[in-house]
Amino acid sequence: MTPATLLANGLATGLAAEKKSAEVTDWAARVGWLVGLALFVALVYWLMREGWNWRGTLQGDLPELPTAPDDPGPARLGMSGRYHGSTTAGQWLDRIVAHGLGTRSRVELTLTDAGLDVVRPGATDFFIPREALREAVLGKGIAGKVLTEGGLLVVTWAHGERLIDSGFRSDHAAEHTDWVDAINSMINKTETEGAR
Numbered sequence: 001m002t003p004a005t006l007l008a009n010g011l012a013t014g015l016a017a018e019k020k021s022a023e024v025t026d027w028a029a030r031v032g033w034l035v036g037l038a039l040f041v042a043l044v045y046w047l048m049r050e051g052w053n054w055r056g057t058l059q060g061d062l063p064e065l066p067t068a069p070d071d072p073g074p075a076r077l078g079m080s081g082r083y084h085g086s087t088t089a090g091q092w093l094d095r096i097v098a099h100g101l102g103t104r105s106r107v108e109l110t111l112t113d114a115g116l117d118v119v120r121p122g123a124t125d126f127f128i129p130r131e132a133l134r135e136a137v138l139g140k141g142i143a144g145k146v147l148t149e150g151g152l153l154v155v156t157w158a159h160g161e162r163l164i165d166s167g168f169r170s171d172h173a174a175e176h177t178d179w180v181d182a183i184n185s186m187i188n189k190t191e192t193e194g195a196r
Contacts, residue, residue, distance in 0.1 A: 052097060059098035063160040065126035072114040072127075077182050081170040083107040083120055084145040089134075089156050089163035095143040096164060100124035104145075107168060111182055116155065118166075128166075130190055132158045136183035138176055142167035153179050 086101040088094040095102050105123040109116060116128040134157055138150040142165065145152070153168045153176045170176060 052102070055095070055097050055102075059096055061160070062096070062098040062162065065099050065101075065124065065159075066129060066132075067125070068117045068127040069114055072110075072112040072117060075110050075112055077109075077111040077179060079107075079109040079168070079170045079175055079179065081107055081109070081168055083118065083123070084152065084167040084169060085143050086164050086166040087143050089165045092139075092142050092165065099126075101126075101164075101166075109168060109179075111179070111186075113186075116157075116183070128155070128157045130186060133183060133187050133190075134158060134163060135187065136180045138180060139167065150176065152176075155183060 083105050085104060086096045088096065097103075100123055103120075103123045105120040108119040108121075110119070111117075113130065115130040116133065117125075118127065119125045133155070136153065136155050139152045139154040140147055140149045142152060142154065145167065147169065151169065151173060153170065155166050155168070157164055157166065170179075
């Protein structure tokens, strides 16, 4: 064997020995770090929950949500989809959480001559009377949900002293245009009747 071969074999043996990982000897420190991290995550979660509750307290002046009348009349339009939340009108990041309006859920919308019935399995149902409807537009975002242009049906309505934007997305986005047209024509008809 040549000296170069011996040197190469010696380096290879030394490198193989160095590739071995070090033994974990300080389990208490590792467990301490994991417990500390878990406590930090729990604290952040608790603070977020308290912030949500505080927002609900600040919005405590919002009246109770109206419920659907016993006989709302025949359905003009129906839609299944998702309710993405409600915000102060014109301020798409100012989420309203009072009375369960901040809870995302599945939704069944029904438009009748009496108004818009919002049925949410697992969350609070509410009704938007025809007189409270102000506008319907195609939007692209509402508090925490951003979609493509026209991917969201945004209905503006009056409740108490506030104007509220509520965002809905149909399982079939092509329906949104029909909803905008139907709601806006209903609003125009109501305004025309009120002007007489």
